[in-house]
Amino acid sequence: MPGYRWISWLLPGLCALALGGCNPFSDAESMAEEYLVRLARVLDTELVSLPDLPEAAIPPRRRERNLPLPELDLGMLDFLSLYGCELQYVVGERNSVMGKVMQPINQLRYEIRFIRAARGCLSEISDEDLTGVLEAAIASKMESLPLAVWNATWGSEEIERQFTLSKGYFPVAEVGNPASDLVRDLQRVNRQVEALRAGDLEVSLKDLGEVHQRWQADVLAGQTINSARLLVSTLNAGSMMLRRRVEGRPLCLNGKPNNQSDIVQSFFFSVYIGKIQPYMSSVSRARDSLISGFSELARQQEAVMPESFTSWYQRHLSDGAESSSLWHELDQAMMLHTRHWQDLLEQCGLRPGA
DSSP: OHHHHHHHHHHHHHHHHHHHHTOGGGSHHHHHHHHHHHHHHHHTSOOOOOOOOOOOOOOOOHHHHOOOOOOOOHHHHHHHHTSSSHHHHHHHHHTSTGGGGOOHHHHHHHHHHHHHHHHHHHTTOOOHHHHHHHHHHHHHHHHHHHHHHHHHHTTSSHHHHHTOSSSOOOOSSOSSOTTHHHHHHHHHHHHHHHHHHTTOTTOOOTTHHHHHHHHHHOOHHHHHHHHHHHHHHHHHHHHHHHHHHHHSSOSSGGGOOOHHHHHHHHHIIIIIIIIIHHHHHHHHHHIIIIIHHHHHHHHTTGGGOOHHHHHHHHHHTOOSSOTTOHHHHHHHHHHHHHHHHHHHHHTTTOOTTO
């Protein structure tokens, strides 16, 4: 009897798995393949198989993304470390063993603390030589601060995981927006970066470490990029079949609907509008919020963006009309596919929205 109880407990789970596996629209890749197969069937045309996905890559290696920060003269640091204001302790921390191997986020915090402490010292001293040294140190740190900001965002190790391309596609039929937490993080980080660029050193960075942890724990940006590539290939292959039918034997004679046009129209609403378009909308929302947030994080730091990063940014994050932009390719593929559907259904007086 124990064996029967074990089987009765396991059977519902196995049935659920079997039913899920039988639904080709529960997974992005199988949905794309199923759409093309069914489209070829209802159009009575030769199948155009899913072509290779458009080019994509992970961000450049960290050593190529990281920007070297100029160090203050060691003699200057030694001099400053002897003076009895808060700067003495900040410089002493930097000269410690741990201070010499700072992670980018701690390096940024140090740069800000140094500038603030040095400014505080200026009001406490009267020695002209020391004042000149402090002013030079502050100017140097302010000039290099954008480099530290870049390293604490795009130069961090944690952001690499977010853009991995090895973890599949953006999830299908998710309830709500799975990227909402990441989007809120990006909005906050972008405000922090904007404030630092404007010279506001009072901005709090206490939650930046938690943001880094969430970047490392998630892969939605890379999945969104993968899904954009999949949609480009799928829609372009589908457009080839639709154009072939539009330019070949008419779907309807004299614009009068028939049995086949009824089948095609039913497929248009039940599969393209009912299954494909909702997924396109999900990916587009992720693009407009998540990818756009990362794009803004890079765009507002273009002045210090490494050359090796620029082409990756233009391809994977920029939503401009550049021919190299993946998102421009997606926009073009969606527009072309919609137009071919309209042209085909117009042959039967069934153009959507007419």
